Structure formats: structure tokens, C-alpha cells
Amino acid sequence: MINDILHEECGVFGTSSPPDTDFQAAYSSYTALFALQHRGQHSAGIAVSDGKKISYKKGDGLVHEVFDGKSLELLHGHESISHVRYASKQGTSGVNAQPIVISHGGDEIALCFNGALTNSHHLRAETEERGGIFQTTGDAEIMLYIIVRAFLKTGSLESAVLIAMRELQGAFSILILTKNKMIAMRDPHGFRPLCVGKLGSSMIVASESCGLDSIGAVMLRDVAPGEVLVFEQGKMRSLDSGIKASESLCIFEHIYFARPDSVIDGVSVELARQEAGRCLGRVDMEDGDFLPDIVIGVPDSGLSAALGYSQQTGVPYANGFIKNRYIGRTFIQSSQGQREQSVRIKLNAMSSVVKGKRVMMIDDSIVRGTTIAHIVSILREAGAKEVHFRISSPPFKYPCFFGTDIPSRDQLIANRMTVDEIARKFDIDSLKYLRFSDLDKISAGLTCGYCHACFSGKYSLPIQ
């Protein structure tokens, strides 16, 4: 195999309109991919159909790097699917960018998805035994082979998709585009989010509701776990796969992945994060007399929880850090010793705010601990009297197989050290994590169950 299977976090977006629409699929997709860019910065792609043929453009890089005015102009059509992709390992350039577009029997099919298959090894081997060849390291080609094979048997794309829903195992929110249809499907567990909205006579599908907002569309509902939606010229039909499974939305979407202005499976991401902060505050209040002078969120992922903590405890919320928004991925560092100094260009502590204060920092998680070490150091230099940390999720101990790029177990610091050891290692005055039982509070209102395997080790699916 070219590489080990890549686990990816991604974002998808799809549209369907009547042929005479003035809705511009390519420009709208381009706009929405900006809103979904936080879900993947390594490649981007858009495929559109005008009822006769599929045109597409994709490439490595951010949305604004992949597309220019000329490439958008060339993408005509009224149905579309599009994608942003995050790759844990950067493979050979461009080759894994989605959508993957194939031809079969004179028809073109484009496919993109968010998630990861847990039976990909098996499906890949089986396909190869039948003479199949693979040009990428991702799961999209596997999905296409499964669908094409089912189509050859049944002669119906809808039937083929329902068969694929059974054969594919793992996390997948898939969009499919043919000459005249756009299809959305969410795996029976509902690991990854997917929602549907409306703008005029156009139907829109997106990984997160912020993608709908970005083009002024109104959210209708989430795609149900195990549901298939078939769109033709702006008309939507729902097919029920009939597969029942433990519903397992990834709770990390609310904790970290999703944008705060999104609402996923009935729960606002912003409010969930504030609730996590309130839970942390409640524990601190219960635990006794200590309360800090100010509470600061690690920008940007800890801001909402810090606000919740402040609301719960009355501790003043403060802006303690400035994040430099001009630093791109290409900051040039001298080869010599100034490396350490230049990291502070990315994040600077406000001395006037933290000096002499007992500071409570809130962040969403600790994976390897790199960020936390840096923050403690600049806070101390800026004159903070004490530095405390609260983490708005339980200790992250188990790897994820459902489409997030999580390091192996031994790289997870919470797996190797106790909470006290971590606090000592990073010279933190106190450290607490969200209680596992508080996950129920931040997920209150979810229309489905949630996956907590990365905290509990209890996977909803057998892992091959």
C-alpha cells in the first residue's frame, strides 16, 4: 500500500438547484468552503454538473490558493459537491484531493466525504482481488468501487448507495454527484455531522450549519444517521437504509472541531462550550475556597469555555492574549537560536492584564502538551502570579478511528502521565479536566447519542 491509511477530518458541501436557477453553484461552494475551512486546510475541490457533464477543479492548499476567478468561471452547473481536506500525513501532492471523479459505462460519478472507514483494509483487499487498482491512499476510491459494483448488480444508483451503506463500516458523511443527481448519506452511527438547508429553490447540504449561514441559506434539519438524501434539480427525497446502530456523534465536534456558530444535531457548539466552562467552574466552587483573579481562554479554542467559567464563578473574564493573524504557514525562522524567541510572535500575553494576577487558563484539550508549555512560559514572563489550567474535556487517552487525526496512544500525554504529573511537568499551579460525567451536560439536547471513545476507550464499532 502506498502509505498507511490516512485518517482525515474534512468538510463537505453540496447543492442542488433547478436548471434555470440563478443560484451559482461554484461561487456558492467556494464561499461555503471558506466557512468550512477550519475542517481541512490541505486540499480543496469543487465538482459541478450541468446535467450533461461534470466539471471539476481541485488541488492542494487553502481554498483561496486552489481557486481563482478563472477556475470558478469554468465550473458551470446546477448541482455540485465540494470538499476541504485535512491530511495527517501529506502524501504525494494533489493525489488525495477530493472530490474523486471517475467514469464508468459512459457516466461520470464524483464523490467526497468526511470520516474514515474501519473496514477499509478488508474492502481494499477484496477489491484488489477482483482486479481493482488504487491511485490514492484514501477511502473515497473504495467507496466508489463498492457503489459501482452494486450498481452493476442492481442497475440503480439509489439501490447501490443503500447497499454501500451496509458494506461500508465506520464514519462517513458522503456526497455523490452524477450528471443529474446529488446524493448525501450519513453513516448509521452518525459519527460525523451533516445537515440540510434551503436557499430559494436550491437545496444545500453541509458538514456544519455555518456553511449554510455563509451563503444565507436556512437550516432545515440534520441528516439522520443511516439516511440517504437524493436531490434532483432542487427536489429532495429521503431513503431509509433501515440500518439501526448506536448513534454516536463525535462529541469532539462540540468540544473543538466545529465552529462555535454551528448547531449540530440540535445543540449549539458555542453553548456546549460555555456549558463545559460552567461545569469546570462549578467543580472549582465545590472544591473549596480557591478562585482565581481572572479567567482567560486560550485563543481561539478556549474562549467560549472561559466565558462559561466566568459566568458560573463570577471570576472576571479577560482578554489576556493577542494572536497574530498575519502569520501564515510559511513563517521563516532563522536557523540559529532565535527560534525560541520567534514563537512568541504567534501569541503574546498582555502584561497589563495578567501582571500580579492569579490567572485561570481554559483550553479544550491537552494532546501532546506543546501549547500549554508555551503559554505557561509567556504568562510567567508577563508577570502572572499563579497559572492554573482547566481543560474543557476529560483526559484524552484513546485513539480515534472515525476520521480525526489523533496520534497513537503513546503520544497522548494523558495516557502516560497522571494529572498531577502533567501539572508538575508544565509548572502549572493547578490543573483539572472536565469530569467524564459532565459530558452528559454539554451534550444535553442532542437528538442522537454521542461517541466518547477517545475518553472511555469504548468504541461503538469493532476496530479492524
Add this chain to the structure above:
Amino acid sequence: MINDILHEECGVFGTSSPPDTDFQAAYSSYTALFALQHRGQHSAGIAVSDGKKISYKKGDGLVHEVFDGKSLELLHGHESISHVRYASKQGTSGVNAQPIVISHGGDEIALCFNGALTNSHHLRAETEERGGIFQTTGDAEIMLYIIVRAFLKTGSLESAVLIAMRELQGAFSILILTKNKMIAMRDPHGFRPLCVGKLGSSMIVASESCGLDSIGAVMLRDVAPGEVLVFEQGKMRSLDSGIKASESLCIFEHIYFARPDSVIDGVSVELARQEAGRCLGRVDMEDGDFLPDIVIGVPDSGLSAALGYSQQTGVPYANGFIKNRYIGRTFIQSSQGQREQSVRIKLNAMSSVVKGKRVMMIDDSIVRGTTIAHIVSILREAGAKEVHFRISSPPFKYPCFFGTDIPSRDQLIANRMTVDEIARKFDIDSLKYLRFSDLDKISAGLTCGYCHACFSGKYSLPIQ
């Protein structure tokens, strides 16, 4: 003249080290320009001297667009000056980028500055009568002619610079680099900030203290209005121009221009902004029983004042908007009607936070009113019950001639309409500005006086 004189807001940064230093002037300047990038996004430049010759690189664009690893490697030296520039009108590409580097009598001189001359027409005409020619539309060439002319008379660069301090009128924080000296000077009124710091055996000068922080330098003090600092190999001498003038630091630095983590002339920008918010809250409390359900800052410029408002009034502070940080300057819009929809990609309101609420928005100023109109519209769509606005500065009524890019009087909305008219025009439930008298509160602690001409029309200098 090639164009009308451009008024520019800019950032400067300079370093001086012993020749055997391991301080890397070019890489440090590059890093610090990122921290000062908010002061100018149109061009960037770095000039360094190794004691024998000046090398430089400059160009149009952001810091990361102008410099690459190769260009930084080629800039050897232990003294440097560097610059980021904001241009109200983009002139012919590249020509106005600073530092301007000239040769005269076998010596090279590089110069860059932040500010604007008020007697540039006069000085330019006079120089042309003597046979001078101008290749740019900015004031830097004028400054160089004045300095060179004074040098021809006195034979001393220090004397020439002191003469220039008298002949140049207006706002100027200037850095000069020769083969073996780096000179910093601040105009007698002190319109634009300039501070000095230290890192090891290197001396550092920067428009704002956040530039010092970015490379780990410690701030020593502000450069005094009318002061000239001469640096050689890390040694600093102060020359007193002896010119007395009304000290007039631009108060808009604290209100909007500067970065919150900077401390300018003794006052923290973050705390000044919080104080502005407290002043606004105090007025609301005094004015009677109305208090909103939540207070939200317009990102990013209104966040600090919103926090102050919340602290003063007890109204909960909320994150109400998500700003898309992937949108660059090149967002492609379709030529058709989707333009309106796509603006919301830049800023999205969080429905879950504002729905059904009486929302208090805080922003730093209203210039033309474009932003406010957009914010009101997306708040209403997101379900806000009422939308109130508080502005953390007095009404902006008079143009600025001291180096900020301010539209002419008739483009300033506060000049043409009353507060009530503005509120009605933008469909705001209530609108209040900071009281002029409260400027004293937010500037409390300044080591010098401040300029409020844009609010009061009282200029510290005659305008030609």
C-alpha cells in the same frame, strides 16, 4: 505631481547591535514586522548595514509575501531599519515602499517613517527649485533632501538631523540607517508613538511595544517628543532638539490603531479600551433603567471596550460573532447577485447567543457606516430582539493631517448627520458615543498630552 500627497499610517522597527553579535537583524526585523503588520499591509521593507554597506529588500504586499528565506539570508548586518506601510491610494507598484535608500557622496542613507508632513508642499517646491527630483509621492524623499542639504552645510549627520527636526513640520517618527549608525527621531509634538527597548546587547526601536515583545526584547521607555536617539553598535546616545511644542499623541492609537498588548506613552492600549467601555456603561447606568441582556464587541476592535462595559454594568459579555480568518484580500465574488450573500462569509452572528436578546454592540468608531449596517442586518436575521450600539470614541467629525488615512469631511457620517439620524438610518434601537470629556479618563496616565483634533477640530499645528 505624480499623485496627490498620500497620507499613510505605518509601522517602523530598528535595531543596533555590536558587530560580533549573534543577534540576527534581518530575521528579527521580519518577525517584528509581523507584530506591526496591523499598522500597514501594502508594502514592507528591511534595510541592514554590516558596517560597510547597506543591503535591502522591499516590495508591495504583506510581510510574508515580500520576504522569503533567500531574501532574508542575503541581508547581513548588525544595524537595521524596517517598515510596513498602509497606503490610502495604491500608487504605481512598489515605488512608494520604504525604506528609501539613497547614495550621496559615496555614503548610503536609508530612511523610513510613520506620520505625515504638514509642510510637504512647501518643502517639495523648494527642493524642486534647487534642482531636486522626486521619484515617489511620499514624504520620505523630502526628508532625505532636507537631511542631505543640512549635512552638506554642517558636515555632521547628527547636526543635520537636528536641523531637519526644525524644518520638517507635522507628524513623524523617523528611522535612519547609515553604514555605521541607526538614528531614531520623534517629532516635537509626539503625534506618532515610538519606543525603545533592549535584548541582550542589542538596542531596539519600534512603533509599538508589541514589536519589542515579539522578539523577546524588554521595553525601556518611549522616545520623547522632539528627541533624537543615535545608536552605534548597540550603544545609545540621546540628543535633545530643544524644540518645545504641545505634546499631542494621537489618541486614536489607543482607541483603534495600536495593538491591545502595546503600552504607548505609559498607557496600556487594552486597559484604555476597557476604560472607554466602562465610561459608556457608566453613562447607560446613569441614564436610567435600560440595560441590555448581553454586550458584544464588534470583532476585533470592539472586544476590549465590550469587556469594560460588562465589567461596569454587570451585563453579561458574549461572543456573538465569528470572524472568518481564512478570508484574504482576494475573495472572489461572482459578478451576479450573490454578492450580498457572500459578505456574510466574513462575519457570522451566532443565533444561539443573540436570539430573542436585547443586544448591546460596542465598536470603536463609525466612519462611513458600512460595517454597522451589515452588523445590524445579520443580528436582526439571527433573531436579536433589540440592537443597541455604543461607540468607544466621540463622533469623528474632522479630517486628520497627521498620518492616518481619514476620508474628507463630507465622507465622515458624523459630520453630516446627528446621532439620532444615524441611529434611524441604520435601524438601531439606541446609539451613544463616548463623551468628549471621557477622553481624559481613557488617557489618564499618559506621559504626554494627546491630539483630539478629529473630534474637536482643534489642530496642534497650522495645516497648509
Add this chain to the structure above:
Amino acid sequence: MINDILHEECGVFGTSSPPDTDFQAAYSSYTALFALQHRGQHSAGIAVSDGKKISYKKGDGLVHEVFDGKSLELLHGHESISHVRYASKQGTSGVNAQPIVISHGGDEIALCFNGALTNSHHLRAETEERGGIFQTTGDAEIMLYIIVRAFLKTGSLESAVLIAMRELQGAFSILILTKNKMIAMRDPHGFRPLCVGKLGSSMIVASESCGLDSIGAVMLRDVAPGEVLVFEQGKMRSLDSGIKASESLCIFEHIYFARPDSVIDGVSVELARQEAGRCLGRVDMEDGDFLPDIVIGVPDSGLSAALGYSQQTGVPYANGFIKNRYIGRTFIQSSQGQREQSVRIKLNAMSSVVKGKRVMMIDDSIVRGTTIAHIVSILREAGAKEVHFRISSPPFKYPCFFGTDIPSRDQLIANRMTVDEIARKFDIDSLKYLRFSDLDKISAGLTCGYCHACFSGKYSLPIQ
């Protein structure tokens, strides 16, 4: 199907070395692709194997646009294949670039070729019926499916390649790379050239001998039609497919496609072209008393034949045109009427040479007639008294199905008009083509037969 099947003219290059070699496969391939660039300017790609895995880089554009220093550095290995490609229709960007790299059963296979299959419709349909999917519009994927399928049956790559030699029909010079082998194969008719050479302990395969020269390698021999060469660590084995077919090297390689410094199947391209010129001169001498004042080749394709004409007839050879070598593919033309004028930037006639002269122009062929019209017009303006044309190939009347990008029959001017009509249309004083019987003269010495279907309509293979 995504598009109509594309017929392409391409160049291939492969290397095999011992693992401890100091031969640098990627840099040598890069160099050789420059020498083969005339065979394809639309995409380029290099794949190398280090015995463990295949690394590759490919993309749209010229060799110097696709590769930079960093990308070459990353391509480690001692066996390699590489490719330049010409596409008649530009498809979706990048997708058709070769080598195509696939994985199957844990092994990677890379493939690139020059030619075109005549049974691609059939093989594609058959593959799709078995569940195969196609991501490109070219024939390389078909070849890979056929080879993989044969491999599944036989368990041997060598056997699989020999089976593929039978199943594939048409023109193909194929290079294949696996973890530890490089394989070269030439179709039984030998439509496209392929030769093998040696440099130190490395074996080299190239479309033309100029590719060998470019890296200092010595040519050993041509790959025989129907032959398979297997290379491992610099060792070569020859497999005989046993298939007998009419040997049919494309005679247009000698007339136009190949570089003059190449020797193909035993015949020097330069000398073949000179011989064509001599044949043309002989006919003019036989035909009677007319002889021109000077003979000029259309740069660059007519130069060698013009020299032969001069040698035969004693008519002075002249440089009559200057070709602008700075014009790239991106010359910008104003939208208005200056288009006509600006075409002469590409080719300018030397008035001092042609003024008052009876000029004999030699070119290799007339396809649509665009070039000839332009040349006649600038010669007349430059003062030529008479303009005669001789074409160093017979009239081009029939389409090619063997890997060259030839327009359909009705676009071929020789198919619609007589020689006299063409001469009148372009205002030529006299026009003659090479006699069909003279093809034997220019191909004298060929180690195999040649294909003349484009002149005679007699195809060596049934066309589907």
C-alpha cells in the same frame, strides 16, 4: 466517458542502476525530459523507486514549471520512469499527467507510455463490466488494469506484461516501474520509437537517442518491436513476446516529430530530412529549367530539408527568417485589431536576404495551412519576387490513430484541395510535395518497416 479518447504524442525515459550507484535517477530524468520536451509540453512527471517504495511528482506544464529543486531532492531511488505529454485537448488540470501510480495488493506500480491503443473502447468497456473505474481519459489506466488482471492470474509481472502485449492493440512504447524493477516494452508493430543505452553501470531507456545524449549515455540499440526488456539494478533481460506483426515505425518521426540529432531504428533524423530535401531538388532539376535564387527552410522544421535541397541543386541556402525565442505560450494580445500585426513578432523575414529574390521555401508538411499563409504574406512584404514552396512529405490525407494528434480528415487541407488549388489559395508561385515513392529513399537503412497510413490510407491494423 469523461471526454473523447485523447490521442497523444509523448516522450518516455527510464533508468535502472545498482542500489549503491552515484547515478542520480531524478536529476538525470529531469535533464533528459528537457531533451525530450519537443515530444510533449502539456505535462511532465517522474517516478523513482528506492527498492522499498515509489515516490513521484507530476503536473501540468513544461518540465521547468513542474519541477523545482525541492521536488527533485525528494525523489530518491535507483530505478525510475518519466514522461512528457502532449494533449490534443486539455482536460481537467493535472488528471492525465503520467506516470500513473497505483497500488495493488500492497505493491505499487507506475506506468507511462507513448502511443495510442486502437482497442481502447473495447478494453475500457470490458474493464468497466468487471467493476473497474476510470479516473483519467487516457489509455494508461487501461494498460494497468490489463496488467493487474493478468498478474492476478499468473502471479508473475513478466508473464502479465507478455499477456498485455497481446491484449493491447495499437501503438505503445510503455515503461513500467515497480518497487524493484523497471520494464520497457514496444508494441509488435514498433509504431513509436524506443531505444536503450548505457551510462556507467546504469541502463537507460528513452523515446529518442537525444535523451541518452543529454546525460552522456551511449546508445546500445533500439528496442525491437514486440520486445520486453526487464531491468533490475542495472541488469537487463530481454523477453520475446513471440508476436509477429508488420513492422510499422511512424515515418513522421523522421519527417517532423523527432529531434534532428536523434537516430531512430538505424536512421539519422537529420540525414533523412536532408535526403527529403535532395529528393525535392532532384525533381525540380528533372522538371526543367526553373531554379530559385535562394532556398530557405521554415524554422526550425524545414531547415534540414532546405540544406539537402541546396546540396542537390546548388541553389544557395539562406537564413531568411528570425524566430523569436522569447515568445512563450502566454503572449498577450490586445483585444483590438493589432492582432494581425503582432503575429509577426514570432517570425520575421529578413528583407536584406529575400528582397528581389525568387525564394524557395521548404517545410515538412501542410496540415491546415495557417503557417504557410503567414509566411507567404511576410515574404511578399519583405520584397520577395517569387515565393515557391516544397513540402518534404507527401500530401497528408488520412488521420492517424497511433498516437499523434492529427485533425480529422475534413480538417486536412490536402484532403479537400488539389495541389494546384492549395497553391492558388495561398498565392504561391509553385508548390510541390515529396513523391510518395521517395519515402523509400528517406527511410533507407531503417531496421524495420515504416507506417505511411497518413499518406496512403493503408493502416497496418484494423481501426475500431
Add this chain to the structure above:
Amino acid sequence: MINDILHEECGVFGTSSPPDTDFQAAYSSYTALFALQHRGQHSAGIAVSDGKKISYKKGDGLVHEVFDGKSLELLHGHESISHVRYASKQGTSGVNAQPIVISHGGDEIALCFNGALTNSHHLRAETEERGGIFQTTGDAEIMLYIIVRAFLKTGSLESAVLIAMRELQGAFSILILTKNKMIAMRDPHGFRPLCVGKLGSSMIVASESCGLDSIGAVMLRDVAPGEVLVFEQGKMRSLDSGIKASESLCIFEHIYFARPDSVIDGVSVELARQEAGRCLGRVDMEDGDFLPDIVIGVPDSGLSAALGYSQQTGVPYANGFIKNRYIGRTFIQSSQGQREQSVRIKLNAMSSVVKGKRVMMIDDSIVRGTTIAHIVSILREAGAKEVHFRISSPPFKYPCFFGTDIPSRDQLIANRMTVDEIARKFDIDSLKYLRFSDLDKISAGLTCGYCHACFSGKYSLPIQ
């Protein structure tokens, strides 16, 4: 001084049209700069005036790298000047690109030139004493200072230009653009070429007549040494500077610099080169019985002389080398030993042509000898029996101060070694140069005298 004075070979182009013309100055200039690109590849620039203001665009690189469609669209106007520049040392990027555009007294002036001043040190020093400053290392700023100073005295640009003609010494073909005039001037010695032509109602000025041809303009005549031409809206006036000087056109223009299709001061460059070849042939015939089997020109600079040699001697002319036209300036070489091999990618010898032959190579000059060494080596490898060299100019022994980039005396091989020593060093079977007295033959017909200082050491001007 920023650097040592740069000596540059450049090309200029200017146009003047009625305001209502449909002649597009910017596009025509762009086209003509391609035709003049051989005169300078380091920077390019175009300035146009629409009667109100001057717009311009310039930058480092080839014409196609500096300009794109958008930049040409922005250059409106009916008068223009433009420039390509060759720099011996690459200075700080972009700063020396021409035209230089200045403003003075509310007026803009743009200037570009080909040549070099011999009194630049003096004029620069004098200007600096008056308070002038220099931003570039070239002579264009000096010219502007001189013209502006004269304008301040006389109030007339025409008078100022005539004064400058006296004060400037050396080689200069200058173009000047103001709001409503385009001025062309050629130094009294006429070192550098400059000619004038016509297209419709537009007047055109160019360094070489091939620039006129490129846009379809007809050549009228050369600009006379010491002549000033003033153009307004397509009308031309000639001013006589009245300065008499020894006319000294650089004979190297005909030998090497100019394009073969240009006619300069009455003599065709192509025919002059052929004559040089004939002179070389005549000497070989006189010298006795030796004659080679074939004669080959070093591409591209020796082709015309080789043709002349063949015409004179009857020795067959041959194409012996293929020059790779895809190699740009950025060919990437591996760091290791393959460097030598990869140089042959640029030039390959045709073995089929040279094998077993006594080869006569013709080139225009030997400067350092690098090229000749390479050619001898690949000819020997390709099987040439003997390698002879003839040089179509006398030995190059003295530096040039008139605008060509010639190395210092000790780098000139002809200065350090005899002809026999050079032949031995490069393993040449025989070597001869053009006889100095034959320069009169190749310049026969010139309307002015010529400069031969590089061969004779006799300079027409004192060198400071």
C-alpha cells in the same frame, strides 16, 4: 556609492500618436520589447502618457514575466517609451529598472536609455554637491538631474535636452517622455543604434529596425549622431545639436549584439556577418590547400558567418548542433558530479553529421573561452576527425566603456595569450581570427564611422 557603475547593454522603444488613434501604445511596446529582448533580459518597463499623466509599470525579469494582461490594460495613452535592460551585476531587485519616472514642479518626466556615460563620476559628484540624492546605481538619474537643471535655467525642455547633449559624455541613445511629448536623442558619436519608423499616423523609435518590423512599422531612417527628435501626437521635429564628433557606431552591434534581421546605419546585420564569414574563407583559400569537410556555425551567433564561409569556399554548410530551446534560466543541477554531463543538455552535437569529418566551426568572438572548450569536447566525442575554429571578429583585447558589459582586460583571453596558445589550450587543430583590416569590408556601406576600440584600444573619447 551603492555599487560600482554598471555598464549595460539595453534596448529602447518609443511611440507617438495622435490622441484619437487606435494605435495601442502599451500593447505595441510590449510586442516590440519581445523583438528587442536579446538586448536585455534583466528588467523591462513601459511608460505611457495620455496627455494628462504618465502611467508606468516596470520590474525585474523578462518581458513576459514583468507584464500581464491586467498591467497592460492599465497603461493608457498615445505616447510611450519602453525599455529592456541587461545588467552586468544584479543590484537590489527592481531598483535599476527603467524608465525612471520623476516629478518636478508638477510635471512628470520619464527617461530610459541605451549606453553608458564616461563622465558619470564627475556629473554624479557635482550633482551631489548641489544636494542631489541618488536612488539607483545607473546613469538615468544623472541624465534627469542634468535635464531638470537645464530646464530650470531655460524654461524649455527642448533647450534643456540640447544642453544635456553637451554635458553628457559617452554613449547614449535616450528616450524621454513627458505629459505631451516623446523625445529621442542619440549621442554625437552615435555609439548605440537608434532608428525611426512609421505605422499609420504613429511615429516609432527603436534601438533596432527589428523592433519596427515586429509591429508592422516601416523604417524611415536612422537617428543621426547628435540629433534630437521631438514627437508630439505623431508629428516629428528634428533639432540639430550642432555638435560634431567622430562618428563611432559600435561595430560589435553588427558582429554580435544586434538581431540579424536588423539594418543599422545602412548595413544589414545578416549580410555583414555573412561578409565576415566570406573574409575568413578568403584567407583560408589564400593560405593554401587546407579546406575542411564541413563548416558549422556555433548556434545562433555563428550561423550567418558560417554561411558566408561556405559561400566563399564551397565547403558544405552543415547543421551540426541542436540547441535546446526549453532550457530557461532556472535549470536545476544536482549538487553532485552530474554537473558536467548536464551541460550538454543545452547544446548537443549531431554525430551523424560530424563523425569522421574535418569540422570548421565559426563563432563571433572568444571572450573567456568557456563556450569553445565545451564545443571542442562534444565534437570530439561525437567523432569529429579535426576541429578548426574561425572567429568572425579580430581578437578582443580592450575593455569597452560605451555600454556593453565587457570584462576587465585581464579576463580577456586574447589579452593574455597568443592565437597559438589559445588553440593549444583548447585543443583546436587550427584557429584564426578576422583580420582587423577586414572590419572595413563588413562595415562597407555604413552611413557613419565605427568604433573598434575593443580591438585596437583607440577610444573616440577620453575615458575618465
